[in-house]
Amino acid sequence: MISKSEDPHAAESGAMPPKRRCKIKRLAHPGALMHTVEGACQLSGLSRATIFERLKDNTIESRLINGRRLLVEASLRRFLGIAE
Numbered sequence: 001m002i003s004k005s006e007d008p009h010a011a012e013s014g015a016m017p018p019k020r021r022c023k024i025k026r027l028a029h030p031g032a033l034m035h036t037v038e039g040a041c042q043l044s045g046l047s048r049a050t051i052f053e054r055l056k057d058n059t060i061e062s063r064l065i066n067g068r069r070l071l072v073e074a075s076l077r078r079f080l081g082i083a084e
Contacts, residue, residue: 034063034070044080054079 061075
């Protein structure tokens with residue numbers, strides 16, 4: 001049997017657990033009129049950086065509602081070249 005000191009996978013005392021990579025808390029809703037940035041990334045396959053670049057140059061429209069940045073579905077579809 002391998003002791004904890006010899007086991008490379010054993011957590012060291014006081015070590016922090018690994019960080020979670022996924023920040024999406026729920027699945028995006030394909031039929032929604034507006035999407036969060038994370039939801040738009042999930043639906044479109046675009047990165048957060050690309051989404052924010054397009055928001056900055058007003059290629060994709062968004063609204064700030066109760067402190068949440070929501071992207072307009074129709075604007076996102078126009079940018080991606082998807083017919084409505």
